[in-house]
Amino acid sequence: MRPLPAGRLSKRVVTAWRISAVISTGVLAVMLVAATLAASSIFLGRINAGWLLAALGVSALLLALNVLVAPAVRYARWRFEVTETEIDIFKGLIVHTRILVPLVRVQHVDTTQGPVMRALGLASVTVATAAGAHEIPGLSLEEADSLRDRIASLARIAQEDV
């Protein structure tokens, strides 16, 4: 088996993922607790402490997993490398996935920034092929820009192998 790709994401991406997870899982947790309260008062006519505790417990567990565990594991797993012929990606929290995009197939490449990433000075590189796009998230701005340019120039000169 070929060794894993060498490139790592910026360490700050963990923070970015954590913030995103706090927001998305937080919303989920609030909805879960609200739904429990509603169900409890509709079906029982009162607030059931047991149900509420269960909902809070599940919320706390989800938050802990998504905010504390998942981003760190995901960061530790994420590897990428752009060689002269292909983009090699290894990632995956539970299902480990190795993706290979030949540079001849790259149609265009962009850098994108969400609000969280922007606040942390990070950017993602998105590589589009005729069959969908792949993202290398959480690179520092300079790194993302240079990677984008490198992929773009390599893709331009990459030749079809037969």
Place this chain on the structure above:
Amino acid sequence: MSESGPLPEATTPPGPPSDTPATPSESAPHGRIAPGPHHVHASYVVVKSLRTLKEMWVALLALAIPAVRGASELPPGVSLVGLGALFCLAVLGIGGYAFASYRRFEWELTEGELHVRQGIVVRKHAHIPFSRIHSLDYRATIVDRALGIVTLRVETAGGSTKAEAEIPALTLSEAEALRAEVFARKQGASAGVSPSRADALDATGAPSGSDGGTAGLGGTGSLGGGTPAADLSRELGRISESARGVFSGTSADDTPIEFEYRLTTRELLIAGLTNSKSLLLVLAAIGGLSQILGYFGADDSILFDLAEGAARQLVALGVLVAVAVVIVALLLAWTISIVATAISYGGFVVRRRQGRVEVERGLLEHRFAGVAIDRIQSVKITQGVLRRALGYSTISLSIVSSLSGADKSGEAQQGLIVHPLIKSSRARAFIAELLPEFAEAPRDLAPLPRRALRRSFFRHTFWLALALAAIATSFDLLAASPLGVPMWLAPLIAAVLLAPGILGGYLAWKNAGAAHDDTMLVLRHGALSLETQIVPRRKIQWARASSSPFQRRAGLGSFSASTAAGVGGQAVGIGDLGAEAAAELLEWARPKTVQRAAIAE
């Protein structure tokens, strides 16, 4: 088609305009199409009017009904004359509009582009460079066919399902000439850019003289395994091809045909009998019959106790009638399905012409679709349950959304069918003849490792088992033994209920397989039905190897490869390979050429 019955007034006199540019069927100075702008055929006015009338028939009927029912029933203030005038005005308006759009519509072949100008209110002018044109398909409704005209669809790269431009009412020979011309120029243009591709085309093209190609028709006999001359479907196909319609002109595409295959009547009938709807019909019939028999069977103790003799006979009669009704309904539905297949696949011809595959089909509505070999993303051999039982397959080509657009049927998503029904044992031989490029693809597939069988059982029974467990526990909560079943029987019942899953898991494991050589990947999967995909390595947009925790524990992994087929890509994959086999496939997908050193900078 319901076009036979519109009102006679509908056919607004087309008033053939005297200043129509001459149809370019005469030999033109450069190539087959005369320079300068062309109008479409004048019959467009009639066809377009008819189509608009068909769309507006409700409104027109509303105007016509009072006229039929008589003036007495008209609401006050509305006179028959007024209605008649309105009706005539509507028909005239439709005809006038059709005539105006006919006058406005122009197409032109220039040095490197196809131009299409159209539109009365909003004017459109499309420039389509030849190099971007991927396919020029055409279709003709039954009215079009009688007239000898077709609607040409120009499709370009980009993957949008909508055709880039549509040229209505071209005569058949114009359409053929346009196709031949565009592809000839396209090839000429690309030959300058990449000579290697032109070489590849030459190698496979083998243009053995102008007549030699068509003489290759004899080769079809070997595939059909019968005497082609005596076959009804093939004859019908030929007749329908030679009956080119009133205005069609003479055949204009003279590129040599390297391979041609026509569907036989037998194949057409079997295709109709075994299409995907047939299985449902059979199942429905079995279900219906068992229901009837079960109903009468279960009730007989009560019924027969009430009144012996007469009632018994009455019941027996009832059963007979019900069974007969079901059988007749089944036969009827099946016949309809066969007829539908015969209509859409009647006169089916697939041809290889230089670097392209062409498919023509349809007894009433005629369709012509072509695809460049270069655009084929994968070749698919599908065996539905019924067809597999009878030893037949369907061969189709996955292409970048080109047949789609107008028909979004499941069939369009299936790709371009190049043989609707072939003996499974002959499928690869047929592919080798039609697509020599795919002939060398490996045939012996490596099976999944033994340790993958457990995963397959798990995959196929997990959700079923979970559902059963959930049902069992919920019954347990309500009553200890809900159906009067002794508890020791429960595992047995569960096993029986899980049996289909276990069988499916075993079959899926046994059928799955993968193989690859330098240029081709072959994957097969399916339990009762079977699907084999042949994917050229060059068409793989990206590849992926993955492993879940379960797979990692068993030393397994999955592999999938995405091609640009369909809209926005399509993945073909195989699960539960050995981990090293998945890694090897990913390694195989990796680009191999070492690039020039200078590139790095």
